[in-house]
Amino acid sequence: DREYMLAYSYDATGLEYLPDAVLFAEHERDVQNAMRICQRHSIPLIPRGAGVGYTGGSLAVNGGLVLVFTRMNRILLLDKENFLAEVEPGVITADLQEAAEKIGLFYPPDPASLKTSTIGGNVAENAGGPRCFKYGVTANYVLGLEAFLMSGEKIHLGAHTIKNVAGYDLKALLIGSEGTLAVVTKVILRLLPLPPRRLLFRVDFSTLAAGARFVQSVIQGHVQPAVLEFMDKSSLQAVYAYQGMSGDPRVQAAVLVEIDGSPAEVAEREALFKEQVDKAAPVQYERAATFAEQEVLWQTRRSISPAIAKLKPKKINEDIVVPGGRIPEMVEFIEALAAEFNLCIVLFGHFGDGNIHTNLMVDPEDGEEMKRVAIVLDRIFKRVIEMGGTISGEHGIGLSKKPFMHYQFGPLEMRLFRDIKKVFDPDNLLNPGKIF
Numbered sequence: 001d002r003e004y005m006l007a008y009s010y011d012a013t014g015l016e017y018l019p020d021a022v023l024f025a026e027h028e029r030d031v032q033n034a035m036r037i038c039q040r041h042s043i044p045l046i047p048r049g050a051g052v053g054y055t056g057g058s059l060a061v062n063g064g065l066v067l068v069f070t071r072m073n074r075i076l077l078l079d080k081e082n083f084l085a086e087v088e089p090g091v092i093t094a095d096l097q098e099a100a101e102k103i104g105l106f107y108p109p110d111p112a113s114l115k116t117s118t119i120g121g122n123v124a125e126n127a128g129g130p131r132c133f134k135y136g137v138t139a140n141y142v143l144g145l146e147a148f149l150m151s152g153e154k155i156h157l158g159a160h161t162i163k164n165v166a167g168y169d170l171k172a173l174l175i176g177s178e179g180t181l182a183v184v185t186k187v188i189l190r191l192l193p194l195p196p197r198r199l200l201f202r203v204d205f206s207t208l209a210a211g212a213r214f215v216q217s218v219i220q221g222h223v224q225p226a227v228l229e230f231m232d233k234s235s236l237q238a239v240y241a242y243q244g245m246s247g248d249p250r251v252q253a254a255v256l257v258e259i260d261g262s263p264a265e266v267a268e269r270e271a272l273f274k275e276q277v278d279k280a281a282p283v284q285y286e287r288a289a290t291f292a293e294q295e296v297l298w299q300t301r302r303s304i305s306p307a308i309a310k311l312k313p314k315k316i317n318e319d320i321v322v323p324g325g326r327i328p329e330m331v332e333f334i335e336a337l338a339a340e341f342n343l344c345i346v347l348f349g350h351f352g353d354g355n356i357h358t359n360l361m362v363d364p365e366d367g368e369e370m371k372r373v374a375i376v377l378d379r380i381f382k383r384v385i386e387m388g389g390t391i392s393g394e395h396g397i398g399l400s401k402k403p404f405m406h407y408q409f410g411p412l413e414m415r416l417f418r419d420i421k422k423v424f425d426p427d428n429l430l431n432p433g434k435i436f
């Protein structure tokens with residue numbers, strides 16, 4: 001059915017590749033049968049969750065079968081005694097969080113796409129999110145996996161335990177492998193006790209650099225926040241326009257800080273945080289104690305991506321990470337490049353862990369502008385690697401970041417990646433054309 005093909009031909013990159021067929025897996029036997037048939041007839045197979053990936057990982061670049069997991073969405077087990085969940089890959093991230101919270105448990109990884117993204121997609125991309133600053137990324141919560149190789153054979157990796165050093169850590173290899181090594185059909189996840197209290201703050205600054213320095217002072221001041229998110233002036237203005245509101249013209253940057261823990265811990269951390277706020281002398285500062293107040297502040301942060309998409313025809317969305325202490329320097333470097341090359345660059349992201357979403361807003365029809373973009377990206381990636389950072393913190397490589405792999409890896413590392421791929425998928429049928 002052509003409509004289905006069209007609906008599964010794109011993701012959040014806006015790139016489009018029409019598959020030859022789409023199959024909705026409902027049980028693991030559907031997965032196994034599909035893989036066996038594709039292997040036998042040399043048909044590419046592309047696993048797909050919700051299709052909100054930012055790097056084209058779920059796109060059928062060489063045609064083939066798109067295997068969609070949204071109907072394989074059962075939460076199989078929530079184990080309060082052992083702090084565990086077992087889920088199928090199509091479970092929506094927010095649904096797992098809500099189900100866990102109902103029984104006093106907590107699944108921390110919180111990509112901004114959490115109301116749509118699937119656990120399978122999160123595992124395949126090793127997704128992060130605001131709370132990952134304190135709690136770690138998806139990989140920190142995956143205890144075990146069940147998956148199918150392209151041959152249709154089933155593998156069991158990891159265990160139901162936190163400690164496990166038996167054999168090579170193939171589970172770790174699969175996490176973040178972007179659906180290129182095996183297809184995940186079950187995920188065993190670690191849960192935590194739900195923190196009883198949360199406070200959210202928004203602190204506004206008159207310069208970008210002051211906001212970036214504040215992030216560092218909060219970390220160095222032992223506040224131990226769960227979240228340290230940053231939004232620059234362009235992000236804020238775009239969100240206000242999107243929401244039909246007007247912002248304070250003095251504000252050039254805003255920092256969102258969440259503190260969680262027991263009431264006593266939260267009180268202690270809030271006092272430490274307040275010391276840093278007083279030292280930084282921000283333009284203004286807001287405290288959200290209730291869930292409803294906090295959702296209003298979160299809404300601004302979560303609206304940035306759709307809001308900035310309206311600024312220019314295309315968003316080149318980079319996902320660089322630098323060591324935390326280098327953030328102010330990196331932010332100033334990018335600001336200077338934007339001014340020198342007359343480009344609209346929007347910065348926001350998870351500054352607590354050094355992850356700067358660097359969005360170059362461009363018009364692809366403007367050849368002259370695209371030449372300047374190429375120079376700026378080259379300089380940014382070179383500086384990121386010089387600082388000891390990485391070209392992607394959470395969005396993965398997929399299709400769109402492939403051209404930048406050489407900044408981070410030499411021929412030997414690239415050869416090892418290819419050799420590993422051959423061990424799992426010798427005929428290059430599973431999600432071909434991704435990563436390298």
Ligand SMILES: Cc1cc2nc3c(=O)[nH]c(=O)nc-3n(C[C@H](O)[C@H](O)[C@H](O)COP(=O)(O)OP(=O)(O)OC[C@H]3O[C@@H](n4cnc5c(N)ncnc54)[C@H](O)[C@@H]3O)c2cc1C
Nearest residue numbers: 049050051052053057112113118120121124128179184394
């Ligand atoms: C507005 C917006 C905000 C975002 N915010 C964040 C953020 O804060 N943090 C973050 O990390 N990411 C973020 N992302 C990126 C994206 O949402 C994540 O990468 C997410 O994990 C993708 O999940 P998905 O279910 O849509 O996967 P898809 O896009 O469908 O697939 C992603 C990859 O996973 C593979 N895959 C899917 N299911 C399986 C499976 N069962 N077995 C093997 N491979 C599989 C696919 O082949 C593909 O390579 C954001 C995206 C958007 C659009």
